[in-house]
Amino acid sequence: MRLEQVFGLAGRTALVTGASRGIGAAIAEGLAGAGATVIVHATTLPKAEATCARIIDAGGRGLGVAGDLVLPAAGTRLIADAVAVAGQVDILVINASAQINAPLDALTEADLEMQLSVNLRATINLLQSALPPMAARGWGRVVNIGSINQSRPKSVVTAYAAIKAAQHNLIQSQARDYARYGVMLNTLSPGLIDTDRNAHRKATDPQAWQDYARSLNWVERAGFSEEMVGAAILLSSDACSFMTGEVITLSGGQ
Numbered sequence: 472m473r474l475e476q477v478f479g480l481a482g483r484t485a486l487v488t489g490a491s492r493g494i495g496a497a498i499a500e501g502l503a504g505a506g507a508t509v510i511v512h513a514t515t516l517p518k519a520e521a522t523c524a525r526i527i528d529a530g531g532r533g534l535g536v537a538g539d540l541v542l543p544a545a546g547t548r549l550i551a552d553a554v555a556v557a558g559q560v561d562i563l564v565i566n567a568s569a570q571i572n573a574p575l576d577a578l579t580e581a582d583l584e585m586q587l588s589v590n591l592r593a594t595i596n597l598l599q600s601a602l603p604p605m606a607a608r609g610w611g612r613v614v615n616i617g618s619i620n621q622s623r624p625k626s627v628v629t630a631y632a633a634i635k636a637a638q639h640n641l642i643q644s645q646a647r648d649y650a651r652y653g654v655m656l657n658t659l660s661p662g663l664i665d666t667d668r669n670a671h672r673k674a675t676d677p678q679a680w681q682d683y684a685r686s687l688n689w690v691e692r693a694g695f696s697e698e699m700v701g702a703a704i705l706l707s708s709d710a711c712s713f714m715t716g717e718v719i720t721l722s723g724g725q
C-alpha cells in the first residue's frame with residue numbers, strides 16, 4: 472500500500488477552528504499539504520485569509536470562514552458556513568479555545584462563561600451539526616485538540632483543565648456512537664507549545680520561560696506547533712480507520 476493511500480487526504484474537506492495562528496494554523500497548513508481542501512476558521516475573515524494565502528502559495532486549497540465561538544449557536548453556524556463555502560466537512564479539527572489562567576478562588580464568572588462557551592458549548596454544537604452528515608456519507612474524522620492538563624491538571628488552569636476533560640468525554644461518547652458509520656473521533660493532547668498563548672511569559676522573562684519549559688518534560692523544551700502536524704494527519708486519515716475515542720499525547724514525555 473502506498474503512503475498516499477494511508478495518510479493522503481486528497482478529495483477530503485477539513486474544517487480547522489482557530490486556524491489563524493499557532494497549532495491550528497500549522498495543522499491547517501499540514502492537512503492542506505496532505506491534499507485536503509481546508510476551511511480555515513478564525514474570529515475574523517482577514518485573519519483566516521492570511522492562513523489561506525500561505526496554503527494557496529504552497530499549492531494547496533484554502534477557504535476562509537469567520538465567527539466568534541463565544542456566541543450561542545456559533546458552532547452550528549460555523550458548520551453551516553463551512554458547508555456553504557466547501558460543500559461538506561469530512562474532517563473537523565476542534566482547535567480554537569479560550570484559556571484563562573486563574574486558580575479556582577480567583578476565577579470570575581465572566582472568565583468561566585468565556586471558557587465554557589468557546590471550549591464546551593461550541594464543541595457540542597460543532598459535533599451536533601458535523602457528525603450526522605459524516606455518518607450519512609459513511610466516513611468522517613474529528614480531531615479534538617485537548618491538553619496535557621485534561622489528565623494532569625495544574626491549579627492555575629483548574630477550570631480550563633476540567634473543561635478539556637469534559638471535551639474528551641464528549642469525544643469518547645460520540646466515538647462509541649459513530650464508529651459503526653466509519654466516523655472516528657480522537658483527541659490530540661499537547662503539552663507546553665511555543666505559541667502566542669504563551670508569548671507573554673516568554674517576553675516577560677525569557678530565562679524563566681526556558682527554565683520552566685526545560686523542567687516540564689524529557690525533551691527539555693517547549694514544543695512547536697509544527698510538531699503537532701504528523702499526529703493530526705494520522706487522526707484525519709484512513710490510517711485512523713480502527714482507532715477511535717483515544718488520546719495521543721504530544722508533550723515531550725512527562
Ligand SMILES: NC(=O)c1ccc[n+]([C@@H]2O[C@H](COP(=O)([O-])OP(=O)(O)OC[C@H]3O[C@@H](n4cnc5c(N)ncnc54)[C@H](OP(=O)(O)O)[C@@H]3O)[C@@H](O)[C@H]2O)c1
Pocket residue numbers: 488489490491492493494495512513514515518538539540541565566567568569570589616617618619660661662663664665666667668669
Ligand atoms: N499552546 C499550548 O501550550 C497548548 C497546550 C495544550 C493545549 N493547547 C490547545 O491547543 C489549541 C491551540 O492553542 P494555541 O496555543 O495554538 O492557541 P493560540 O495561539 O492562542 O490561538 C488560538 C486560536 O483560537 C482562536 N480563537 C480564540 N478564541 C476564539 C473565539 N472566541 N472564537 C473563535 N476563535 C477563537 C484564535 O483566533 P483569532 O486569531 O482570530 O483570535 C486563534 O486562531 C487550543 O485548544 C489549546 O487549548 C495549547
